Amino acid sequence: MHASMIDRHVIRGLLLTTVVLLACASRPAASMAQPMTPRLGLGFNTMLSTEDGLGLGFIGRASAPVNADLSFALDLGFAGFILEGRDEATYIFNPQVSAIVTLPGVRSAPYVLGGVGGYIPLNDRRRTVSGPTLHLGIGWVRALHETSLFYELNPALIIGEENVEFALPFRIGLIF
Numbered sequence: 001m002h003a004s005m006i007d008r009h010v011i012r013g014l015l016l017t018t019v020v021l022l023a024c025a026s027r028p029a030a031s032m033a034q035p036m037t038p039r040l041g042l043g044f045n046t047m048l049s050t051e052d053g054l055g056l057g058f059i060g061r062a063s064a065p066v067n068a069d070l071s072f073a074l075d076l077g078f079a080g081f082i083l084e085g086r087d088e089a090t091y092i093f094n095p096q097v098s099a100i101v102t103l104p105g106v107r108s109a110p111y112v113l114g115g116v117g118g119y120i121p122l123n124d125r126r127r128t129v130s131g132p133t134l135h136l137g138i139g140w141v142r143a144l145h146e147t148s149l150f151y152e153l154n155p156a157l158i159i160g161e162e163n164v165e166f167a168l169p170f171r172i173g174l175i176f
Contacts (some may be wrong), residue, residue, distance in 0.1 A: 026161070038064045039148060043173015045094075047079045051129045052090050055079035059171050063100065071100040073113070075148060077169070091101075091122040094169070096135060106139075108142045119158040129160035133167070134153045141175065148175040 041061040048054055057079035065071045077094035094119030103110045114136040119130045139152025151172040157167040 011161075014040065017066050036068075038062065041173050041174050041175040043171050045079055046135045047077075047080040047092070047094070048168040049081070049092075049158075049165065050167075052092070054083055055066055055081040055090075055092060056093075057094075059169075059173060061173075061175075069102050069104070073098045073100055074115070077171075079169075080126065089123070090128050092128075093120040093122055094118065094133075094167075095120075096133070096156075098135070102141075108172050110138065110140050111138060111140050113137050113152070115152065117156065119156070119165075129158055129165045131158055131160045133158050137169075141170075 002076055039061075039062070041063070043061075045057040045059040045060045046054065047057070057077060059075055059077040060075050061075045063071045063073035073096075075094075075098065077092075077095040077096070078079030079092045079094060081090040081092070087131055092118060096115055097113035098113045100111050100113045103112065115134075117133040119133050119137060120128050133156040135154050135156035137152055139150055139154070142149045149172075152168050152170070154171065156167045156169070
């Protein structure tokens with residue numbers, strides 16, 4: 001290759017890199033529907049399960065926005081199916097990884113979330129199904145003063161070794 005052709009390719013590459021960097025740096029702040037910093041949430045979790053009945057528990061979420069419309073989240077949930085007494089109780093660890101798409105809203109922003117997770121019994125594995133989950137749900141976030149309130153319905157299929165079960169978590173909590 002000629003030295004002048006190499007110079008042209010280098011110059012084109014530098015110009016393209018400069019344009020891309022300027023485009024990324026010049027995003028208008030007014031178009032952001034949510035702060036672009038990681039967020040933490042804590043909440044109350046109820047779960048209906050075809051295998052275990054009604055469970056009560058807690059959920060923690062860490063989310064990181066990619067842009068104003070898309071975030072990725074990691075949830076760590078615990079539910080206790082305790083309504084039949086302590087002797088018959090089942091405790092479930094329910095982690096999830098989700099993509100969250102925020103839909104347009106005025107005072108309350110609806111969102112859709114979906115991803116994978118787990119339905120992991122912590123005490124009696126013989127009594128309940130366990131395995132990976134696939135979930136797809138809907139939620140709403142409402143801005144308060146310095147925090148936000150979220151509530152969501154997040155149905156999941158529990159893929160067991162021999163059968164498939166269904167779980168229906170309802171969650172409500174605060175995002176900091």
